[in-house]
Amino acid sequence: MEKLYSKKIILARRSLVEADNNEIIENAKSKNVAFLVIGDPFAATTHIDLFLRAKKEGIKCHILHNASIASAVGITGLQVYKFGKITSIPLENEDIESPYDVLKGNSSLGLHTLFLLDLNPDEEKFMSVNDAIRYLLKVELKRNERIFSEKTLCVGCARLGSESQIIKASMAKDLLKQNFGKPVHCLIVPGKLHFMEEEALKLYS
Amino acid sequence: MEKLYSKKIILARRSLVEADNNEIIENAKSKNVAFLVIGDPFAATTHIDLFLRAKKEGIKCHILHNASIASAVGITGLQVYKFGKITSIPLENEDIESPYDVLKGNSSLGLHTLFLLDLNPDEEKFMSVNDAIRYLLKVELKRNERIFSEKTLCVGCARLGSESQIIKASMAKDLLKQNFGKPVHCLIVPGKLHFMEEEALKLYS
Numbered sequence: 001m002e003k004l005y006s007k008k009i010i011l012a013r014r015s016l017v018e019a020d021n022n023e024i025i026e027n028a029k030s031k032n033v034a035f036l037v038i039g040d041p042f043a044a045t046t047h048i049d050l051f052l053r054a055k056k057e058g059i060k061c062h063i064l065h066n067a068s069i070a071s072a073v074g075i076t077g078l079q080v081y082k083f084g085k086i087t088s089i090p091l092e093n094e095d096i097e098s099p100y101d102v103l104k105g106n107s108s109l110g111l112h113t114l115f116l117l118d119l120n121p122d123e124e125k126f127m128s129v130n131d132a133i134r135y136l137l138k139v140e141l142k143r144n145e146r147i148f149s150e151k152t153l154c155v156g157c158a159r160l161g162s163e164s165q166i167i168k169a170s171m172a173k174d175l176l177k178q179n180f181g182k183p184v185h186c187l188i189v190p191g192k193l194h195f196m197e198e199e200a201l202k203l204y205s
Numbered sequence: 206m207e208k209l210y211s212k213k214i215i216l217a218r219r220s221l222v223e224a225d226n227n228e229i230i231e232n233a234k235s236k237n238v239a240f241l242v243i244g245d246p247f248a249a250t251t252h253i254d255l256f257l258r259a260k261k262e263g264i265k266c267h268i269l270h271n272a273s274i275a276s277a278v279g280i281t282g283l284q285v286y287k288f289g290k291i292t293s294i295p296l297e298n299e300d301i302e303s304p305y306d307v308l309k310g311n312s313s314l315g316l317h318t319l320f321l322l323d324l325n326p327d328e329e330k331f332m333s334v335n336d337a338i339r340y341l342l343k344v345e346l347k348r349n350e351r352i353f354s355e356k357t358l359c360v361g362c363a364r365l366g367s368e369s370q371i372i373k374a375s376m377a378k379d380l381l382k383q384n385f386g387k388p389v390h391c392l393i394v395p396g397k398l399h400f401m402e403e404e405a406l407k408l409y410s
Contacts, residue, residue, distance in 0.1 A: 042279025055408055065366050068276035070285055074247025080275055081291040085316050105314045111290055161270050203260055
């Protein structure tokens with residue numbers, strides 16, 4: 001899996017998928033073409049777009065669904081049913097507050113929030129769980145709406161689904177001291193907990 | 206896939222997983238045991254419970270995540286990120302209004318709602334998309350909160366991910382006239398649509 005994040009393949013993929021004169025679609029008009037992605041093919045808007053363009057060209061598409069972070073988070077013991085809107089925190093987040101607003105919305109309904117954390121393999125940069133917590137604390141300081149604090153229960157995950165996965169559940173300030181290692185990371189801020197969810201999180205605290 | 210819903214296997218699975226003196230856990234103390242499920246293993250509370258019990262017994266668990274309806278719904282063109290809480294409509298729903306409340310909550314944030322529809326293979330009963338729409342109209346009639354009407358845009362799905370899948374997007378009253386065939390069905394009530402989601406739904410209207 002991690003090899004798929006190498007610079008070459010990501011660059012190739014992006015240009016292939018997003019180009020106007022699309023090599024994948026052009027080839028698919030006369031040949032069988034397979035397109036492999038990480039996670040479920042329809043979690044990314046780019047892939048929905050590719051699918052729509054292919055459909056418009058009358059190309060028959062056969063989809064094989066796959067495991068996705070959207071349901072793999074269930075391994076934390078938090079119920080997949082009780083997640084609200086998923087959001088991403090970009091590396092360049094100076095003036096961006098929308099992830100905080102998503103947390104606010106989900107929390108108002110008692111739902112869990114999954115933050116997907118950005119990575120830029122070209123520059124070998126990625127957002128860590130620690131970066132994500134610092135980001136939320138920074139927006140809280142600005143907005144002061146008591147949505148997130150150092151005492152908020154958080155679940156930090158790294159490389160979920162791999163042999164080297166790490167899952168840690170603790171207060172934000174505790175997770176800030178942890179080293180989660182290599183990407184990809186994600187952060188969960190749980191909403192209202194069912195007793196079985198509480199019990200599960202103890203395994204990771 | 207459909208064969209897995211046969212009476213025998215479901216019955217065997219339930220008793221195996223939920224029993225107090227659990228055969229799976231007992232065997233796993235001395236042998237390698239594999240446990241296969243439909244969808245992602247952690248979408249069901251029962252499986253989280255089994256995992257917790259195994260962990261408490263000191264049994265090493267290795268999880269292979271899998272495609273789940275929670276992300277496979279992306280094939281409708283509705284963004285997986287923009288789904289709110291997932292809910293189920295049970296076959297016995299006389300006095301149950303919680304699915305309506307979930308729709309209300311998600312709609313208030315502009316999020317899409319996925320309704321998983323119950324099935325009882327023992328009695329060969331299942332909820333169809335049509336049943337689900339009639340159920341929501343019935344609760345609306347009682348509650349009168351203008352959350353759902355005959356004119357609400359709905360996406361009805363049957364056997365998603367299989368060769369025989371059906372996806373239809375239209376007003377509730379139109380979908381009521383459709384026959385979606387064999388189970389498993391699910392219903393989506395979209396929230397606020399992005400233009401690309403609108404365009405995608407046209408493919409299914």
